[in-house]
Amino acid sequence: MVNVKSLFVGASVLISGIAAAPVSSDVAAPEARSLERRTFTGAASDPNNILENTYIMGPNYKSKGYTSATVSNLSGCTALYIWDKDFIPSVFHIFCGQERADGKAAGEMVEELGSQWWAGGAGISSSTPTRLKAVKDGLKEAIPDIRIINEEIYTRGEGDMARTKVTVAKNSNVFNEVNYEGTPTQQGKKN
Numbered sequence: 001m002v003n004v005k006s007l008f009v010g011a012s013v014l015i016s017g018i019a020a021a022p023v024s025s026d027v028a029a030p031e032a033r034s035l036e037r038r039t040f041t042g043a044a045s046d047p048n049n050i051l052e053n054t055y056i057m058g059p060n061y062k063s064k065g066y067t068s069a070t071v072s073n074l075s076g077c078t079a080l081y082i083w084d085k086d087f088i089p090s091v092f093h094i095f096c097g098q099e100r101a102d103g104k105a106a107g108e109m110v111e112e113l114g115s116q117w118w119a120g121g122a123g124i125s126s127s128t129p130t131r132l133k134a135v136k137d138g139l140k141e142a143i144p145d146i147r148i149i150n151e152e153i154y155t156r157g158e159g160d161m162a163r164t165k166v167t168v169a170k171n172s173n174v175f176n177e178v179n180y181e182g183t184p185t186q187q188g189k190k191n
């Protein structure tokens, strides 16, 4: 038989848990946000070879004195550039299927640096209009006021190894798209 007194104890524990929530939510928030970044694996070591799920953040680009950034190995993925007012970019290689979530995650990462890092607007190069729109929607969820100043759809060549890379020079918002043949994946490595 359930005892009424113990039910009361249970309820008051629950209530104090709720009352405590606002205090602990400050701590929980950054953790919850970082979970949304799950598909970005880390910073790219080479600004001219930004592969799947990697990025270069604007302050890093600036302090290392980079003069251009290239998102490479595109075959369906998306290149996202977010610029400061001098067109110093934060650059993201967004994996196919993750457009909305990673567009948002990228926006949050740049937003956390401060609004000067997105004051120049954003540019997106995608393989389809649907993917481009999903990145844009995700980005605008994170930064509603950001301007989208360059939208392009790239067309890669024929064949399994056909790849596109997108390069943008420092102080520019112009996409230079180049098609090339990728190298086959290493044996034993899954696509």
Ligand SMILES: *[C@@H]1O[C@H](CO)[C@@H](O)[C@H](O)[C@H]1NC(C)=O
Binding pocket: 051, 052, 073, 075, 182, 185, 190, 191
């Ligand atoms: C390039 O893209 C292909 C297809 O998505 C992938 O299998 C391969 O691992 C990528 N190469 C590198 C170096 O990331």
